Amino acid sequence: MTSASRADTDIREIPTETGMLRYYDTGGDALPVLFLHGSGPGVTGWRNFRGVLPAFADRFRCLILEFPGFGVSDDAGGHPMMTAQAAVIPFLDALGIRRVDIVGNSMGGGVGIHTAIEHPDRVRRLVTIGGIGANVFSPGPSEGIRLLQEFTEDPTRQRLIDWLNSMVYDPALVTDELIEERWVLATDPDTLASARRMYGKAAFAQMMQFMHASAEPLPWARMHKVTVPTLLTWGRDDRVSPLDMALIPMRSIPNAELHVFPNCGHWAMIEAKPAFEATVLSFLSRY
Template sequence: MTQALTHESTRREIATDLGVLRYHEAGDGPPLLLLHGSGPGVTGWRNYRGVLADFAEHFRCLVLEFPGFGVSDPGDGHPMAMAGRSVGVFLDAIGVDGPVDMIGNSMGGIVAATVAINAPQRVNKLVTIGGIGKNTFAPSPGEGIRLLMEFTDNPTREGLVRWLHSMVYDPSVVTEELIEERWALATDPTTLAIASRMYSSAAFAANTAAAKASGATPYWAQLSKITAPTLLTWGRDDRVSPVDMAMLPMRDIPNAELHVFPNCGHWTMIEAKEAWTAAVLAFLLRKDDV
């Protein structure tokens, strides 16, 4: 039986070069870093609160709150860049210098994959929840990203509800409680301003153009460099990161396996909670990969 964990009992903070980083900590054992996604009102706690106790039975769970999303200090950079930098800064600050298992949801999966590419000594095993790769058959950006840009350009409650419904297969997941807690943080002026650096339609177009003009190799073209055993988890009915995105990482990451959950949208750890948790724990606890 899993233990009861609360937001208050697990909340921690630490001063770093990126300002104060806040996080949640639970459990004992080898370190497991959980990285959240993006979008209006997101936090690490909200992404992982439903599964944290299950993982805390086996691991020292560390749920990092990325700068700029309303929990850790805001920072002055692009949210994705700040998130990527924060992983190493955070692990150094809390004294974890060896490899850790990482779970990354959506944007957090891209961050974790990028760490695995550029600092492989940091990553023991890697689990992603949608998000990584490149659209192979479906149009890009996906429906959920387009709705996210619409909300960022015009932050209305109706726009938030439309975006939330694009995240899930089962509309009953989008409760009034979920809408209200997301709305409160999503419309915080500082958080909304930082989100605009990434997801306003103008910023999205500018960032895409700048990335092409730079000639830099995108992370998805470097997935073959990931040496960590990797579990890709995906909702079959994901409307944010269509499941065809999994084709590239499934083929390019040398030691990757893919688990697709039916009747499930972008939030696999929420909509397919029991099946997802069982699959991820089996992968992380398996001894023949390391």
């Protein structure tokens, strides 16, 4: 029996300056690994990482943080990416954790990059799963992002199914159970309102315009400031964050390495689960 199955994996909550944050905590007193989920309809940290939790909890204390605005932790308002970035350090402080390894999926990888840059003393190692960088050869927004925008604008079950199929290489992973599970949370009014602040077409266009007009460098232009050992993982067949997005972070993060999983879409931790576990556990145990 694994550490994760022995432990209490019921959701917990803790008050912070950014509101009530909910999370999972399993694996005992080992080195802590913080798992940060992605964005999209009906996403939660638990759904992103529950499959790999047993393998990691045998060696590490595993914390799965539910970001504000995605239907589990309290919605702090504002842009979901910004509130996610603002939640990490208060969460660690509330738990009395000084330093962690971070495993971030898609948007969670971007939050991990931000945390490693702004608080380098709080991050020991960083693993990202797609979603960071910039389109070099592929058009943007990608197919998956366009489908996500269409669902956010007009949420129908078929639009959800179309988006979920863009997330994976193997369509057999898009089961009726997955569709129903995602549909229930994705159409919750508060969760949908939060999604529209990020992926509504007008909001998305405004965000792109602001980023390009701002005096601050674009996120991909700051990646050379990541000083911690970094593992970039990617599905070769990712239609949400195409593989060419990996080129800039792979080249600009000083201590980065890239692992690409074949026959795999955006959810490498789900679709390439055994290889993902072996690759990431090896990386985390090496340093």
